[in-house]
Amino acid sequence: MTTDPRMGRREFLRRGLVAGINRLFGAPREAGPPLVELGDERTIAQLRAISYLLSHLDPAGERRRVVQARRRVPDRALFERFPLWIVPTYPGDLEFFSSRGFACWLPADLLFERRELSQVMDLSG
Numbered sequence: 001m002t003t004d005p006r007m008g009r010r011e012f013l014r015r016g017l018v019a020g021i022n023r024l025f026g027a028p029r030e031a032g033p034p035l036v037e038l039g040d041e042r043t044i045a046q047l048r049a050i051s052y053l054l055s056h057l058d059p060a061g062e063r064r065r066v067v068q069a070r071r072r073v074p075d076r077a078l079f080e081r082f083p084l085w086i087v088p089t090y091p092g093d094l095e096f097f098s099s100r101g102f103a104c105w106l107p108a109d110l111l112f113e114r115r116e117l118s119q120v121m122d123l124s125g
Helices: 009-024 041-055 057-069 075-079 093-097
Strands: 084-086 112-114
Touching: 009 041, 041 057
Parallel strands: 084 112
Antiparallel strands: none
16 A cells, blocks of 8 residues: 555554555455445544554564563562452443353463453442
């Protein structure tokens, strides 16, 4: 994708994200109108954040490795001092957190407690 100097950065990023999503879901360029048309600012912001994260994942992992090597207290010692709650907060979380696929990622030797959002936050306003 080439940059048109008359096109603003926001429009350039939007078109790039749309093109990437369409390629991901198999829409060939010559197929006509795109499968996805982005207009919601929050969706665009989330996709930009994901794009940034993925494009910087390897350098961040290397920096994390260096920092982790200097630590004096391991993660497990910190986890043991705080409650480890699994709290569904988004639609679909309850089913996801109840799945075997999710459970297999949790360390077997740590105790996780399941809570509802209302149990960990004051939602009265």
